[in-house]
Amino acid sequence: MQQPLPFLKGHGTENDFVIIPDPDGKLDLSARDVARLCDRRAGIGGDGLLRVVRAAAHPEARAMADEAEWFMDYRNSDGSVAEMCGNGVRVFARCLERFGLAEAGDLAIATRAGVRRAHLAKSGTGDAQDGDGGVTVSMGRAELPEDGVTVRVGERAWAARHVSMGNPHAVAFVEDLAHAGSLLEAPVVEPAAAYPDGTNVEFVVDRGPRHVALRVHERGSGETRSCGTGACAVMVAAARRDGADPVADGQPVTYTVDVPGGRLVITERADGEIEMTGPAVIVAEGTVDPEWLDGQEA
Numbered sequence: 638m639q640q641p642l643p644f645l646k647g648h649g650t651e652n653d654f655v656i657i658p659d660p661d662g663k664l665d666l667s668a669r670d671v672a673r674l675c676d677r678r679a680g681i682g683g684d685g686l687l688r689v690v691r692a693a694a695h696p697e698a699r700a701m702a703d704e705a706e707w708f709m710d711y712r713n714s715d716g717s718v719a720e721m722c723g724n725g726v727r728v729f730a731r732c733l734e735r736f737g738l739a740e741a742g743d744l745a746i747a748t749r750a751g752v753r754r755a756h757l758a759k760s761g762t763g764d765a766q767d768g769d770g771g772v773t774v775s776m777g778r779a780e781l782p783e784d785g786v787t788v789r790v791g792e793r794a795w796a797a798r799h800v801s802m803g804n805p806h807a808v809a810f811v812e813d814l815a816h817a818g819s820l821l822e823a824p825v826v827e828p829a830a831a832y833p834d835g836t837n838v839e840f841v842v843d844r845g846p847r848h849v850a851l852r853v854h855e856r857g858s859g860e861t862r863s864c865g866t867g868a869c870a871v872m873v874a875a876a877r878r879d880g881a882d883p884v885a886d887g888q889p890v891t892y893t894v895d896v897p898g899g900r901l902v903i904t905e906r907a908d909g910e911i912e913m914t915g916p917a918v919i920v921a922e923g924t925v926d927p928e929w930l931d932g933q934e935a
């Protein structure tokens with residue numbers, strides 16, 4: 638890489654991202670490059686990376702280009718690719734506004750899990766957390782395979798619910814979030830065959846009626862301060878546990894989901910579509926030294 642590489646840094650409920658604009662899809666960011674950029678000590682630092690690419694310029698998104706101009710190429714902090722990132726898609730929408738590539742209002746974003754539709758409140762309106770406008774995203778429908786899954790941390794084990802939000806989740810209701818321990822290592826999820834590509838794991842407690850709190854261990858990133866797809870998976874698992882099924886009942890249901898880094902409000906509509914609202918904040922912008930990125934030192 639010869640030229641300084643522009644980047645932004647942003648977060649949604651403290652799930653933080655390095656954002657790299659690459660409209661024409663010219664950059665070849667290897668897993669190693671991503672891991673170096675996301676390194677909190679030797680790099681910029683982030684739970685993941687969002688590359689902003691025109692859908693028409695990316696082989697995985699070309700088929701969506703008629704519906705969505707921009708593709709969110711999301712990578713976990715270890716460099717692995719994931720299908721979807723819920724906090725990331727809000728921050729991505731905020732970035733498009735920041736770059737002048739989209740205006741506040743409605744916009745479609747292509748992801749590996751399909752097109753997601755976002756509604757951006759105008760920046761600086763002060764009508765959401767962090768002094769910035771909130772973003773609402775239609776996250777698609779949840780899938781709930783009926784396979785029995787167990788999550789284990791040390792000596793403790795919980796029955797968990799398998800939920801797909803385009804990416805995989807195992808949701809375990811626990812008595813105390815501290816029971817999940819340090820989460821420095823990935824929880825053991827069994828049977829492993831239920832998740833051939835690994836999984837994100839959420840631990841959930843009740844806070845009140847239709848109000849829960851979670852901790853999450855993310856595939857490819859470790860414990861993070863928030864996971865948007867995870868919060869949606871938790872919302873749906875909690876609703877089913879509480880006997881609510883909006884498609885069957887013809888009634889939408891809304892849960893408040895607290896995460897270590899803030900709060901998300903999530904509605905499952907009567908047509909099954911899940912809508913998540915939360916903050917999306919850009920905190921910095923700069924350039925990466927190409928010599929550092931290309932260098933050999935770890």
Ligand SMILES: N[C@@H](CCC[C@H](N)C(=O)O)C(=O)O
Nearest residue numbers: 719722723724804864865866
């Ligand atoms: N933090 C994200 C999820 C990112 C992807 C996840 N780690 C995976 O591998 O599926 C979110 O906000 O949804």
